[in-house]
Amino acid sequence: MRPYAVTRGRTRSRRPLLLETLVSIPPEDPGARADLTPECRDIYVLCGGVRSVVEISTELSMPLGVVRVLVSDLADQGLVSVHATTHDLERPGSDILERVLRGLQALPR
């Protein structure tokens, strides 16, 4: 695959998509449209199981930059939901940090 052919030459995405940003299919699943490129369809199908940007990249063997552009396109079309990261918060509040703590403390040792 020529990476920047599938993004029609664009190298930037419009949304901040970090490695850990989660992508899912919206609750009201719009269904894959027939006019999606194979790459977009692959991402759409994969995100039925919720994936982070880095997981999409590794599972589909697609460069990160390409994943970012295509996920951004899919999100603009309402086909996928892009979720927040703690980086999106003005500052991750103590409620979020305490939630991480509780999760870690609940892990089997």
Place this chain on the structure above:
Amino acid sequence: MDSRHSPADPTAEMISTKIVVAGGFGAGKTTLVGTVSEIPPVHTEALMTQASESVDDLVDTPAKSTTTVAMDFGKITIDAGMMLYLFGTPGQARFWFMWDDLVRGALGAVILADTRRLADCFPVIDYFELHCNLPFVVAVNRFHGLATHTVDEVREALSLGPEVPVLSCDARERGPSTDVLTALVRHVLHGQQAGRTQPRHAVSG
């Protein structure tokens, strides 16, 4: 748990976060990621842009430094609506931690120290302290149970302030490795409560 979560749709309000596992070559970064992750660590290589530059101007500054960075990542389900990702690197690239994609958005970093090669930690500590103001803890990885340095000796050797937690752990053991992550999150929490500014990586976007 966020009360807005609807059990019928656990993905509606999902959020993710990230911790960076840093340290010198052979300090056990990949081991620690694999020990605490609920999936086998995924090894990948990604084209990355160097930090401290704007990340969204590839077209405007074609000469900007990019390289392929090897990394391992794992993840931990914090609760039904939250995932924690861990990123480490096999360590062949000495300054890998400067790559923006790995560091941007991280809650904080674990710096693994190998007491045989403590000096390897200096560039990492300098980077997190001076460049991106990212909170970190230092974990002395005790391979084979060897306790050649006390935690205090490591703190002194690395010129760490009293506010930086220094722990010892065996990166192969889940409990102690999880304790290191817990110590980091507590450290971030205390830093906030003490009114320190929440670190923001220098990169915009």
